[in-house]
Amino acid sequence: GAGVSQTPSNKVTEKGKYVELRCDPISGHTALYWYRQSLGQGPEFLIYFQGTGAADDSGLPNDRFFAVRPEGSVSTLKIQRTERGDSAVYLCASSPGGLAGRLRASTDTQYFGPGTRLTVL
Amino acid sequence: GENVEQHPSTLSVQEGDSAVIKCTYSDSASNYFPWYKQELGKGPQLIIDIRSNVGEKKDQRIAVTLNKTAKHFSLHITETQPEDSAVYFCAAFRGSGNTGKLIFGQGTTLQVKP
Numbered sequence: 533g534a535g536v537s538q539t540p541s542n543k544v545t546e547k548g549k550y551v552e553l554r555c556d557p558i559s560g561h562t563a564l565y566w567y568r569q570s571l572g573q574g575p576e577f578l579i580y581f582q583g584t585g586a587a588d589d590s591g592l593p594n595d596r597f598f599a600v601r602p603e604g605s606v607s608t609l610k611i612q613r614t615e616r617g618d619s620a621v622y623l624c625a626s627s628p629g630g631l632a633g634r635l636r637a638s639t640d641t642q643y644f645g646p647g648t649r650l651t652v653l
Numbered sequence: 654g655e656n657v658e659q660h661p662s663t664l665s666v667q668e669g670d671s672a673v674i675k676c677t678y679s680d681s682a683s684n685y686f687p688w689y690k691q692e693l694g695k696g697p698q699l700i701i702d703i704r705s706n707v708g709e710k711k712d713q714r715i716a717v718t719l720n721k722t723a724k725h726f727s728l729h730i731t732e733t734q735p736e737d738s739a740v741y742f743c744a745a746f747r748g749s750g751n752t753g754k755l756i757f758g759q760g761t762t763l764q765v766k767p
Contacts, residue, residue: 536696565754565755567755572760573759573760574657574659574742574744574757574758574759574760575697575742575755575757576757577754577755577756580754588754591754623696623697625755640685640746641687641699641702642687642699642755643699644689644696644697644698644699645696646694646695646696647695647696
């Protein structure tokens with residue numbers, strides 16, 4: 533498949549448990565984003581990777597949330613000690629990326645995956 | 654920080670009519686404005702986008718206009734069809750160097766009645 537894929541599609545867990553959500557970006561895309569979408573709302577930014585490094589993690593709500601992208605491709609969003617308020621759809625997006633400080637025609641377009649619906653009971 | 658306001662929250666039109674959704678943004682440094690369509694249970698799908706050096710862009714039945722001075726942009730769908738029914742999101746992007754993120758509006762639920 534040529535698009536962004538996310539697994540699992542649905543995750544039900546109990547309060548206090550640990551969860552991992554996986555994102556496979558479009559092949560060759562160097563930029564990867566995580567967003568969270570609550571019911572009836574637009575997606576909210578969590579974290580942005582350029583390659584292996586987190587270039588912007590200003591959207592992570594607290595230290596229970598962490599994300600990695602060790603090889604610059606697949607990314608995992610990790611949530612510790614889940615709370616009921618963490619229930620949402622977690623979306624991943626990727627974009628081609630580009631040279632620092634330069635705007636390129638195709639670098640900004642973000643392509644989204646189908647999301648993982650997380651339910652914390 | 655950047656804030657994006659989107660109106661209306663719901664929009665109902667007859668098949669064949671036009672639909673217009675409007676957004677305003679607060680950060681004058683924003684330079685890229687995509688529109689996404691989201692169907693139930695799916696991720697947002699890019700339908701059209703515009704950059705700050707362009708005032709208007711059209712793709713078949715869909716067009717987007719941008720007014721940088723007023724900091725607002727609009728989505729226009731002509732000859733609407735039932736399959737256009739979905740939630741539409743506008744977004745603003747401030748990309749600079751190694752940072753940048755999409756700030757989304759609240760969404761517009763479009764219903765096209767056959």
